[in-house]
Amino acid sequence: MxxxxxxxxxxxxxxxxxxxxxxxxxxxxxxxxxxSSPRAILAGQKALDQMPLYPDPEWPEMRAAVSEVHGLAPQNILCGAGSMELIGCLIRAYAGAGDRVLGTDYGYAYVASATAQVQADYVKAREIDLAVSVDDILSAVTTDTKIVFVCNPGNPTGTMIANSELIRLRENLSGDVLLVVDQAYAEFSDAVEHPKAIFDLVARGDTVVMRTLSKAYGLAGARAGWGYFPTEIAHEVRKLLNPNNISISSQAMAAAALRDQxxxxxxxxxxxxxxxxxxxxxxxxxxxxxxxxxxxxxxxxxxxxxxxxxxxxxxxxxxxxxxxxxxxxxxxxxxxxxxxxxxxxxxxxxxxxxx
Structure with missing residues (x-):
């Protein structure tokens, strides 16, 4: 057998x-x-005649669109088949047997699955009133903690903590602990909390911010997500990504959807x-x-x-x-x-x- x-x-x-x-x-x-945006549908249809070709592994238009919308450096943007692929690659790159990945009570369940794949331990910090508690996260960190994941806004709770709390969390974590902020639903809260404060944390070299086009952009079927990475971390994660991970039509749809704010x-x-x-x-x-x-x-x-x-x-x-x-x-x-x-x-x- x-x-x-x-x-x-x-x-x-x-x-x-x-x-x-x-x-x-x-x-x-x-x-x-x-x-999804009619412009995205049209872009996807126009891309169909390119199906004999492999997708561009550098995602040039999708990267450029993210950069235009959010004012981010394109070389620090990695794109994945949904944010799930990027999360899985991050964990494989930075955690292994005997390490701890720290989430919260009601954090994204896939993080636990990806952690099990590398034989690391997934641990949950307490949430209070169905909301992330920075103090409880900090209390749960040990010397074995390699990655901290925070989903903000949260799924399945829908609750949100202020960007100032995420900044406080980062400032009180050790520099050798990677903070990953999963913002799959951020477009529903960007009007309340401007995203630049969180994207700016990436320049420290110890924080990654994730987003997806599956929710507010209505492209769940296209499997297109992206993350903003420090240069060194992007270099390591890139080794683990499928080099042709997002189809030609999905890249075209994602870029067009992003440009139709x-x-x-x-x-x-x-x-x-x-x-x-x-x-x-x-x-x-x-x-x-x-x-x-x-x-x-x-x-x-x-x-x-x-x-x-x-x-x-x-x-x-x-x-x-x-x-x-x-x-x-x-x-x-x-x-x-x-x-x-x-x-x-x-x-x-x-x-x-x-x-």
């Missing part, structure tokens, strides 16, 4: 979303409620209106819903049983939210924000369950 190496055999597979029965509307994957901002604004209305409706039903800075809302029920009843009723109505048992929040469901009509259908079902 052919056997895998022991640490892979002992790993749990990364938990994929349950997409339900055919005809079910998914509110489980935090995809955009609205289409007006469309992205309109999506963010429309999503926020629907999200806040839905959240308030759920609070009026007696649910606990923390203020969200993302394209989803976390719904807290009185008990695990009540959450399960709601899940079953939603499924019966062909509506599927994401159960949060894997995060230790079995009394919660996470609802991706969709169109107003879908969110109202969810409220109707929840009202029936809670009455």
């Amino acid at each position: 052919i056997r895998p190496v022991p640490h892979v055999a002992g790993m749990a597979a990364y938990a994929l979303a349950d997409l339900g029965d055919p005809g079910t509307i998914s509110l489980a994957q935090n995809e955009s409620a609205f289409p 007006a469309h992205m901002q309109k999506v963010v604004q429309r999503t926020a209106v629907i999200r806040d209305t839905f959240s308030e409706n759920c609070r009026e039903l007696g649910l606990t819903v923390p203020k969200s800075h993302t394209n989803f809302a976390l719904l807290g029920f009185e008990s695990v049983e009540q959450a399960q009843q709601a899940d079953a009723a939603l499924r019966a109505s062909k509506l599927l939210m994401r159960g949060m048992g894997g995060y230790g929040l079995s009394d919660c469901l996470r609802a991706t924000i969709c169109g107003e009509d879908i969110m109202q259908r969810c409220v109707t079902v929840l009202r029936e369950v809670l009455s």
